[in-house]
Structure formats: structure tokens, C-alpha cells
Amino acid sequence: MEVPEKFTKPYNPQATEDEIYKKWEDSGYFNPDNLPLRLDAQGKPVEMEPFCIVMPPPNANGSLHAGHALFVTLQDIMVRFARMRGKKTLWLPGADHAGFETQVVYERQLEKEGRSRFEMPPEQLYKEILDFTLGNKIFMEGQLRQLGASCDWSRELFTLDERVVKTVYDTFRKLNDDGLLYRGSRIVNWCPKHQTSLSNLETERETRTSPFYYLKYGPFTIGTVRPETKFGDKYVVMHPGDARYSKYKEGDMLELEWINGPITATVIKDEASDPAVGSGVMTITPWHSGTDFEIAQRHNLPYEQIIDWRGKLLPIAGEFAGMSIKDARAKIVEKMQQKGLVEKIDGDYTNEVPVCYKCGREIEPQVKAQWFVKMQPLARRAIEAVTSGEVKILTDSQEKILLHWLENIQDWNISRQIVWGIPIPAWHRSTYAHGKQDEEWHIGENPPAGGLGDGWTRDTDTFDTWFSSSQWPFITLGFPDGEDFKTYYPTDVMETGADILFFWVARMLMLGLYITGEVPFKNVYLHGLVRDAKGQKMSKSKGNVISPLTVSNEYGTDALRMGLVVGNTPGTDLNLAPSKIGAYKKFANKLWNIARFVLSQDLPAGRQETEGAIRQELKDEFDALAADVTNDIEQYRIYMAAEKLYHYVWDRFAAEIVEESKGKPEYGATLYYILENSLKLLHPFMPFVTEAIWQELPEKESDLLMVAQWPARHSGGPQK
């Protein structure tokens, strides 16, 4: 048989991939509504079982990184597998405005241009970031195509689309109606650079070595790393059971000399003061410390701001007012030393300080009025869903981590002081009652009847991006009435990075259950971080970032995909070495050459299962592999399926069966059978090269391999 000319040269992914992707996209089969019907033995169309994955929408603020390539690969494997098995398969793509993340990226750009967001009108800033994001979005979509993503572009949604905003507002209102939303002045994580509060998850802890100061506070010794917060400390707290201080009673007043002169201190007994720590006595700064704030609340103590929003000392600091806390610390200590208030300094005290996860600056705890969601009731339902198996988490250890977090959940601050996001639909005005100033709030997109004239102004804050993202699965499917929602919800799999288990997965679970009454997804597959060849985290500053697009250009997308998948178990990190990807480039070429050989053989006319033409023992062996691989993919052991296929095709098919067949024309049908079906099994993993070969087959069941029928129906073993 004539072998097509192209097979005489090594497989060339660069010359092949774009054209193949275009064929797929033009076919319309990414959209499940267009999938070809499958007929049963009687020629009647088979009812198609739905299968759906909602894609974690990539942030539209830059280029795709290796982590994106990994999720595209894993999800595309699951999706192509389902599609070939005749399911009505929807992979729903999106693009994320990524609120704070994108604003930070854009601010960096502004800084380079010598501009600042604090010097521009919010409307202008918003407009600029919108343009920036929409530009990136198109770019990012092209990159997803390059990675072979077989998602339904016709259903793509952007996280700021009208439908999203509307649903998010409905949810906000419902939370309020159900008593799960409150506005409260609490300690928040304040980033002095970004001028916004952050959730706990958006802070990281850094171990620092700092001087620890033992200060004389009247008859007591108190310890602190932050003398600059101590100006307002007028309460001295000790454990009620601490015998050393039994002569002091709650409410005792003491006159003592402090940083800027004499003050009156009041004794407070509270169990939060740990006798084992330092002297067992502490003073409190309720405005800038979580524990202190709680003590102040319990004892109904006043609190005062010491440090402003930019990290500078306020007038209460007297001569130090206006100084940054960093500069002030040494000067304050110097003054206290002169006054004999410093007992000793411990030079190498290590503590962990919270820092902004974006800029690394120390978080300044501040008291601020914010919107909070009460999470405990939502978490309870999520815990039930996990423990009952309504939602299955891969792996067991990730499930434990999730449950541990849910069981210890804290209320969620969902307001951010940034412009790039969905504005919070709330209005407020000052009111006076019983001689006391208060604030009245109204939830809704519009001010209450009476309107602006009555002094109502709109909340300028925006939602934490994750608040809207957490509603993504049901929003994208058109909750509550959309056809897709009815067909595809709950979705089959949520595949995403283990690093956003709490940020996103846990919250999707909670809000999905809360709003729809059902879990948003039945299975959760969590992948680990993609690291460099040495196991180091990729970062721009280290210069070890591997761009998936560059790799794809050099080795081919199929090779990249295999390199990302083989040996990569869920939940664990993956070290990505270019040499490994190179190995799979060779594999793609191997497959190419097998095809060349097989197509050069004399194939029986109408090769369809010519009675006895296919060697039974080889067919049985192949079919067993197909069943095994099918089972592995069903159980999400994608890494094993990929490796088994690699070894079968190379070590068994190429090295043995093909060799054995040489000079034996009667092997033709067998070789063809194995080739054709190997292409099918490999297609989810290496879609481009398999489709390219498929296109050259003389006789094929469907124009596109993408919608060919999966060779094994086997489904065995328990589902996890």
C-alpha cells in the first residue's frame, strides 16, 4: 500500500497542530449539542449520558503557566475520554477578572510608568484594567487552544458578565435575608501597600528574627516585639489564676510612667493571658491585634487607632506622630531606654509575622467595618456532603485537610477596598438616634425609596473575587432555569490545583450547597504544583519559569501533555524536566513511524473484522489493555493509564508485534486493528498526533478521531 508522503519525515508537531485544532473547532463537536448520535443495534439513537467539567477560569492577566497546562491536560483527557465513550460532554471554559490579583498586576505596570492608582479617579482605573484584562483574555484563549483544550467556546463566560453579577447579588441578598451576612467592625488583615483588607487565606506567614523588648510597665514587666503600638495601652491583663499577681484585682488602677508621660493603667483579669509566656502580664492594643481586640470586647474596653492606614503613627504617638512604624521603633526604644523603661532586649527572638501574599509587606491588623459571611452553618452542610460521599475528594489526605479546615472555619471577610471587581450592592447613611451617631444600611443595587436625596451613598467596596468564583459552577450553567443547569448540574468533576482547595473548592462546595441545595460537583481531582526539574517552585525572580507555550513549540503539545501527566499522582507536586518532555516527543515520533509501517502493509480489503484475519491472542491482549486503561481513567489514575499505553505501544506493539509481523502479510488486519485502537486509547493524552495519523487511515469509522468510539466498555472496580 502507498504510504502518504508526510510519513517519510519525522512527525512535525509545529506543522500539524494548528490545522488539527481548527478541524476540531470547525466540526462543532466541542459543543455537546452538535455531537453525532450513537445508534444501538436496532438503529435507534442511544440516550446520551451527560458529562460536564466546568473549567477553572484562568486569570486573564498574563500568560498561561505550567500549572494551567497541567489542568488543561488533565481535564482535556477526562473530557475527550467521556466524549469518545458517547457521553454528551461539555467542558465549559471561562475567563477570570481575578479582582485583587489583576489589580496588583496592573498596579505594577502603573508603577513602572510612574503612575499610581491612588492618583487616578476610580472610574478611569477600572476602565484601564478592563481594557487590559479583555486584551489578555483573547491572548489567553489562543493559548488554551494551543494546548489542545476541547472546550465549548460558544458557552464561554467572563466573571464580570451580567449574568454573573446578577446571581452574585441574589446570593448576597439571600445571605442577608437568612441572617448569614453581617457588617461588623472587626480586626482585618490590612495591607498598607495595597490599601485593602484581605482574607486570612490571602496572607502568608514569614518567620522573622526580631528584637524582643522587655518593658517596665509600672510594677510589671511586659514583653513585645512591637513597642510602637504601645502608646495607647492603658489596660494590663493577667490570668485570673496567676498566683504571682493575686494581689491585683480586676479594676485596680495604677499610676505609672509610660512612653510619653504618666498614665493610669487598669488591671484586667482574662484567661487569654498565658502565665507561661514571659512574665504572664500583657498590655493590650485592641485596634491592632486580634487577641487584644477580643479581650477588649469581652471587658467592654475602648479602643483607639494608633497606626494609620498607610502604616504611620497617629497623633496619639506624640512626638513620633507621622513617622512610619519602621522608622519609629528604634527611636521609641531609645527614648524608653533613656527613661529607664527597658528592662532587657532579647536579640534573637523568632516569631512569625503575617505578610501580604502579593507584596510580602507586613500585614497591619486594623479594626475596620467590613461585610462578613457566617461560615459555620455553610460549612456544616459541606462536611456532611464530604463525609457522606456526595462529593468525593481525591485523595484521602486532601479530604482530611479539607475537613480539618471546614471544621475550624472562620467567618469570611468578603469586602475589598479595590475598584477591580464586582461592586457590593449596598447603601448606607448616617443616622442619629438617642443622641448617638449610627449607620443605616440597605442591601440592593438601588438606594431605598427616597433615594439619593435622603443621604444614601453607595458602598465603594467590591467583593472578594472568590466570593463570585465560589458560585461559578451554577452560574456558568445558568442557574436556576437554564437548560444546561438542568442537564449538567451537579457537574462530574472539579479539577483544580490543591493550592486553592480552601480559596475555591471548599467555598464552591459551601455556596453551591447553600444556593442550589446540591453539591456543585461529584468528584474533586486536585493536582499539585508544577515545579522545575530540581523541585524548586517556579518564579520569575528565580528565572526558572518553564513556559508551557515555549515547550509546546519546541517539543509539541502532545509531548508536553504526556510529560505533565505520566507519574503525576493527584495531590503531589510534579517536577517538570525538559528531558522528560523530550522523551515523549520521541514517543510521538515512534507512533508516527508505527503508522507508517502499518500503512505500508497489505491490508485486507474491507478490513472490518475479516473472519479469522485478526490474531485472536493479540486481540485479546490488546482488549485486556484497553479494559485496564479504561478502568484506570475511570478511577482517575491517569498517570498509570498514560504509562501503560506508552509501554504497550513501544515495548510490545512496536518492539515485538511489528517485528514478528515482518514478512508475514497475514498480520495486516491485526496490525491495523491494534494501530486503530491504540490511536483511540492514546487520543485523550496525545490528541494531535493521534488525530493526524487518523486522518491518513484509509478506512475509518468517523471523520474525526475525537468522536470515534472508545474501544472498551469495561467498567470495573469501585469508584472512588
Added chain:
RNA sequence: GCACUCUUAGCUCAGUUGGUUAGAGCGCUCCCUUCACACGGGAGAGGUCGUAGGUCCGAAUCCUACAGAGUGCACCA
């Protein structure tokens, strides 16, 4: 402090419910351009599966302790 994970060949990692001579990629040694493929083929070296106990007919796989590495959450006077 609470929780989780890892320790298998020189390197990076697989090893599904415990079961015959422990696997892959890369690297290494030697050989081969023969008619699918040098992005190839053949041959080979290399591991007492962290340590010490235990359960079992049988353990890299289960249990305990210890050692080393790492991660998450919370607190931090």
C-alpha cells in the same frame, strides 16, 4: 500548638485493595547506521525500598517508635 505528607537505582519519581526475579524517564558502560523509526535498535551496570521493632504463610505496601525533609491552618505578649 493543631493537622497533613514524604523518605524506593547517580538524579527526578511511579509502584491501585500486602503475593512470584522491585519499575519508568533522564544519566552511565559496550555494541549496531539491517529493508517503520538514529526523535532508532541490541546488551549491560546500578536498589539490604530512611532506621529499629511488630502483625502475617508472606510487607516497599499494614501497626508502633525514632531520625530526616516538607506542607497547610491557627496563634504569637
